[in-house]
Amino acid sequence: MTLMRNPIKxxxxxxxxxxxxxxxSAYAVEVNFVSGAVGKDIEVFKELVKPWEKETGNTVKVxxxxxxxxxxxxxxxxxxxxxxxxxDVYQTDVIWAPQLADNFVDLTEAAKDxxxxxxxxxxxxxxxxxxxxxxxxxxxxxxxxxxxxLLEKHKLSVPKTWEELTETAKKVQDxxxxxxxxxxxxxxxxxxxYEGLTCNALEWVKSFGGGQIVEPDGKISINNPKAVAAxxxxxxxxxxISPPGVLSYGEEEARGVWQTGNAVFMRNWPxxxxxxxxxxxxxxGKFDVTTLPMGGGNDKSAxxxxxxxxxxxxxxxxxxxxxxxVKFLASKETQKQNALIGSKLPTIMSLYDDADIKEKQPIIxxxxxxFLQAVPRPSAPTKVKYNEVSSKFWSAVHExxxxxxxxxxxxxxxxxxxxxxxxxxW
Amino acid sequence: xxxSHVVSSSGKAELQAQRIRAAMLFLIPMIAALVLVAAxxxxxxxxxxxxxxxxxxLYGGQWIGFDNYLSWRTLPSGKTIFxxxxxxxxxxxxxxxxxxFAFVSVTLEAxxxxxxxxxxxxxxxxxxxxxxxxxIPWAIPTIVSAKMWxxxxxxxxxIINNILMKLGIISQxxxxxxxxxxxxxxxxIVDIWKTTPFMALLCLAGxxxxxxxxxxxxxxxxxxxxxxxxxxxxPLVKPALMVAIIFRMLDALRIFDLIYVLTPNSSTTKTMxxxxxENMIEFDKFAYGSAQSTLLFTFIALFVILYxxxxxxxxxxDNK
Numbered sequence: 001m002t003l004m005r006n007p008i009k010x011x012x013x014x015x016x017x018x019x020x021x022x023x024x025s026a027y028a029v030e031v032n033f034v035s036g037a038v039g040k041d042i043e044v045f046k047e048l049v050k051p052w053e054k055e056t057g058n059t060v061k062v063x064x065x066x067x068x069x070x071x072x073x074x075x076x077x078x079x080x081x082x083x084x085x086x087x088d089v090y091q092t093d094v095i096w097a098p099q100l101a102d103n104f105v106d107l108t109e110a111a112k113d114x115x116x117x118x119x120x121x122x123x124x125x126x127x128x129x130x131x132x133x134x135x136x137x138x139x140x141x142x143x144x145x146x147x148x149x150l151l152e153k154h155k156l157s158v159p160k161t162w163e164e165l166t167e168t169a170k171k172v173q174d175x176x177x178x179x180x181x182x183x184x185x186x187x188x189x190x191x192x193x194y195e196g197l198t199c200n201a202l203e204w205v206k207s208f209g210g211g212q213i214v215e216p217d218g219k220i221s222i223n224n225p226k227a228v229a230a231x232x233x234x235x236x237x238x239x240x241i242s243p244p245g246v247l248s249y250g251e252e253e254a255r256g257v258w259q260t261g262n263a264v265f266m267r268n269w270p271x272x273x274x275x276x277x278x279x280x281x282x283x284x285g286k287f288d289v290t291t292l293p294m295g296g297g298n299d300k301s302a303x304x305x306x307x308x309x310x311x312x313x314x315x316x317x318x319x320x321x322x323x324x325x326v327k328f329l330a331s332k333e334t335q336k337q338n339a340l341i342g343s344k345l346p347t348i349m350s351l352y353d354d355a356d357i358k359e360k361q362p363i364i365x366x367x368x369x370x371f372l373q374a375v376p377r378p379s380a381p382t383k384v385k386y387n388e389v390s391s392k393f394w395s396a397v398h399e400x401x402x403x404x405x406x407x408x409x410x411x412x413x414x415x416x417x418x419x420x421x422x423x424x425x426w
Numbered sequence: 427x428x429x430s431h432v433v434s435s436s437g438k439a440e441l442q443a444q445r446i447r448a449a450m451l452f453l454i455p456m457i458a459a460l461v462l463v464a465a466x467x468x469x470x471x472x473x474x475x476x477x478x479x480x481x482x483x484l485y486g487g488q489w490i491g492f493d494n495y496l497s498w499r500t501l502p503s504g505k506t507i508f509x510x511x512x513x514x515x516x517x518x519x520x521x522x523x524x525x526x527f528a529f530v531s532v533t534l535e536a537x538x539x540x541x542x543x544x545x546x547x548x549x550x551x552x553x554x555x556x557x558x559x560x561x562i563p564w565a566i567p568t569i570v571s572a573k574m575w576x577x578x579x580x581x582x583x584x585i586i587n588n589i590l591m592k593l594g595i596i597s598q599x600x601x602x603x604x605x606x607x608x609x610x611x612x613x614x615i616v617d618i619w620k621t622t623p624f625m626a627l628l629c630l631a632g633x634x635x636x637x638x639x640x641x642x643x644x645x646x647x648x649x650x651x652x653x654x655x656x657x658x659x660x661p662l663v664k665p666a667l668m669v670a671i672i673f674r675m676l677d678a679l680r681i682f683d684l685i686y687v688l689t690p691n692s693s694t695t696k697t698m699x700x701x702x703x704e705n706m707i708e709f710d711k712f713a714y715g716s717a718q719s720t721l722l723f724t725f726i727a728l729f730v731i732l733y734x735x736x737x738x739x740x741x742x743x744d745n746k
Contacts, residue, residue: 070691074707081481099710102482183582192604193691245581248604248689257582384482388709395693402606404693 028057029318031325035091035308036065036072038251039275044342052328058321067252069093070194073387076100083315088322092134094125094307095195095379095386101128104311108132110323117332118347125376126309133311135330136347138338140306141371142199143289143363145258145266145276150176150286158288162204162233162295165265169241172264181262186241188254189267193398196250198377198390199304200267201397204230206302206375207294213393214378214418218426222393223415229296231400231407238401247402259283267292269306273363274343289363291370305374307347339364345371382426392417468723475717480710487713494717511717516693516701521725524697527610528678531617536671538618539625544655546626547633557630564623572687575616579603579688606694613688613695617681625670632666633659668737672730679726698722 035045042064049060065072076090080103092100108115111132115123118136126134144165146158150172159165169186176184190196206212210227214220238244243257251268258266259275261282266272276283294301310326312319328334335346339357345367351357352368379386396414400407475494479487496510511517546557563571578585579602590596602612636659644654660667682699689695696704702722706715 070708074703077481077707077710081484193693243581243599243601245599245601245604248581248601253580253582262582384710388711391691391704391708395691398691399693402604404606 028059029321030059030061031088031318031321032061032063032086033089033091033325034063034065034076034087036067036069038067039255039271041271041342044338047341048329048334048337049325052325056321056324058318058325060325063087068194068250069196080313080315084313085315085317087313088316088318089325090134090311090313091137092309092311093195094122094139094305094309095377095390097126097133097309098128098379098383099386100311101131101133103314104133105314105316105319105323106131106133107135107312107323107326110327111135111330114327114331117349118330119349119372121305121376122307122347125305125380134309135311135326137308137310137329138335138342138344139347139371140269140271140308140345141303141367141374142203142267142269142292142306143273143303143367143370144292145268145272145287145289147172147264147283147286148288150264158290159265159293162207162230162293165293166233166237166241169264173241176264183262185243185257185263187237187265187267188242188246188249188257188263190250190254191238191242191246191398191401192248192250192253193394194250195390195394197394197397199306201231201234201393202304202375202377203267203292203302204234204295207292207298207300208296209298209300210296212375212378214381214389214426216378216381218381218422220415220418220422222418223411226296226298227411228407231397231411233295234397235401235403235407247398261286270343270345270363270367274341274361300373303370303374305371305376307345385421385426388421389418392421471716472720472723474713475720477713479713479716481707481712482710484712490713494714495721511714511721516696517698517718517721519693520696520698520701523610523695524679524681524699527613527617527681527695527697528675531614531621531678532671532674534614534618535622535625535674536667538622539670540629540667542622542626543629543633544659546630560623560626562623563620564627566620568620568683569687571620572616572684575612575619576603576688579612603689603692606692609689609692609694613685616688617678617684620684621674621677625674628670628673629663629667632663632670635666636662672733675733676726676730679729680722698725 033045033049035041042062045062053059065075073093073096076092076096077100079087080100090104108131115132115135119139122136122139123132126132126136144159151158151168154172154175156168156171159168165187173184173186190200202212205222205227208226208230210224210230211221213222238246246254249257251272254263254266254268255272255275257263258268258272259281270289273289275281276287278284292301292303310329312322312326316322330347332348332351335344335348336351336354336357338344339346339351339354340360343361343363345364346352346357352365358365377386378389382389392414396410399405400410404410405413474487476489476491477487478490478493492510494510496508496512498506498508500506542560546553546560566574577583579587581587581599581601581604584602586602587596587599591599600608602608640658640662641654644658649657680699681697682703685695685697685700686703690700698718699722702715702718704715705711705718709715
């Protein structure tokens with residue numbers, strides 16, 4: 001095994017040396033940036049990096065990846081385990097830091113002047129054992145999108161609870177279908193068996209007062225009557241107010257139904273706002289957003305904390321340029337641009353009071369409170385086992401929604417599985 | 427005795443030995459390549475399955491024996507708990523899915539492939555063109571065809587639902603890949619669409635080996651075409667068909683790409699390859715996933731041995 005090890009170490013050493021040499025001689029370099037993409041992310045990104053490319057003479061090559069965070073993670077883990085030197089900068093999900101920390105460069109030193117401008121909770125989520133694994137690029141908290149034209153038409157108010165949403169969606173859907181909109185559905189969300197379902201279901205459970213799967217102290221809390229009630233309600237949506245195909249929807253599929261005008265409500269991330277207001281959108285000017293509902297008599301709604309960050313690979317060829325790029329992308333100016341053209345929520349606190357953003361993206365200042373109360377997924381307490389925890393959770397939820405066992409049965413099994421997975425400790 | 431004969435006899439042995447040496451010499455590159463690309467990864471993977479290797483620590487795994495396959499310990503309360511792949515319900519679910527998928531898809535593909543081959547074996551105008559055209563599904567990369575079908579099977583925008591609705595066959599849009607009842611069905615449709623041409627081609631090759639005069643004789647005797655098929659055609663193409671089936675079976679038992687694109691993460695379609703990859707990469711249980719791939723390898727190996735033995739399949743090619 002030592003035979004295998006040494007060449008890799010050597011290769012890393014060489015690439016580090018090469019990286020430092022190129023930066024000294026100030027040659028223009030190409031920085032490879034890999035990122036998943038929804039909507040027009042890639043176009044927006046190319047726009048964002050233009051000033052940096054012009055200023056430094058370097059070029060940024062974007063490697064687009066599938067939009068599913070689960071698929072991205074699998075690929076990145078393989079690349080990083082193999083010490084792939086082709087990718088310099090990774091766009092990482094908020095939940096990945098503990099699992100991939102060893103493969104990324106510590107950015108503490110590089111970011112020490114600017115990091116205090118960012119929301120502390122986000123910075124904390126990207127800090128593992130005192131090492132700043134990634135710099136925040138934008139944050140995410142989902143919203144309830146609703147069709148204000150349809151609600152006005154049927155004289156209904158914006159639902160505050162999941163129960164009201166169920167009722168309102170059903171009423172509008174039935175009335176509109178009777179008038180000939182046969183393809184209209186009440187509520188679309190992300191029900192495919194992947195990380196997105198974990199986000200959706202965590203919101204239902206948490207907003208019913210049923211905890212957050214695994215609590216910050218590591219205690220497994222998912223098997224409780226409130227969580228069961230939440231999943232039971234969600235089960236009632238499928239094939240009632242939500243199309244049966246919702247069980248294979250990710251963000252983009254849900255947005256597809258919504259943006260063609262075929263849904264009354266949608267649960268989605270803020271990126272769908274800008275796209276919904278685009279010229280080719282059938283719902284342009286007809287919708288608005290609000291916080292996600294609460295349920296089961298609980299008085300607090302819940303939104304899963306999402307968001308993406310930028311990490312520099314330990315195996316990168318052009319480390320200095322990569323770090324410079326990351327600092328540029330996470331800077332106030334770039335985040336402002338990203339907010340204006342990509343409707344992405346900034347991670348820099350002061351931008352929520354920015355006049356331009358207020359004018360062009362009115363959703364963003366309104367989102368500050370939502371996201372300040374956002375629920376983190378249990379990636380911190382479950383550490384490297386988070387993916388398996390999440391997979392077990394979304395599988396249990398997916399099975400419940402598709403009618404394989406009741407919520408109560410599946411959550412009981414889930415609790416047993418998680419306890420076993422936890423073993424002596426996470 | 428003719429002296430020259432004696433010389434030639436010892437010379438013959440010499441020549442034989444020389445030939446063997448030359449053959450070995452020519453074989454070395456191939457053997458080396460096989461060891462490098464097949465044997466080494468295989469045994470490495472089997473080795474990993476007996477360690478506690480993880481992706482983040484690929485070279486530091488410790489030997490833990492059969493624990494990834496099966497281990498047990500007795501709790502203080504006297505209850506014995508079992509761990510490992512062999513008692514993992516997710517694994518057995520995947521085994522069952524794989525077997526079900528392989529059996530149904532290969533049966534249907536063989537039947538349909540045979541029918542298509544019979545049609546293509548007939549003389550008609552433009553036969554060459556049809557033969558080439560029918561191979562198109564096979565020529566499309568699986569990822570592309572899977573993605574294409576996933577849009578066609580989409581419940582809201584998909585063309586399949588659209589056509590079926592317009593024809594009045596279904597009254598409500600079906601969520602093909604999402605519903606647990608139809609997910610496996612959807613995967614089967616796509617796989618059959620994709621690989622029937624391959625089966626047809628192999629069957630066609632077999633059909634063309636059948637001598638024409640046998641058919642002429644049966645025609646003169648006035649035998650019913652159905653009887654001709656079962657008594658003459660089928661027995662004669664059987665060797666080719668058996669080989670085609672085993673090729674397809676090996677492919678079907680390790681199905682991965684189609685399901686990974688079409689219905690990832692759905693427990694009703696998760697196969698052995700899918701679950702092993704999931705453990706290796708997503709869950710950072712590299713060794714556990716290796717144990718599952720090793721089991722998959724064993725499973726396929728056993729199946730092939732059994733198939734060849736029971737079906738008396740002749741893979742060497744020299745008919746006796």
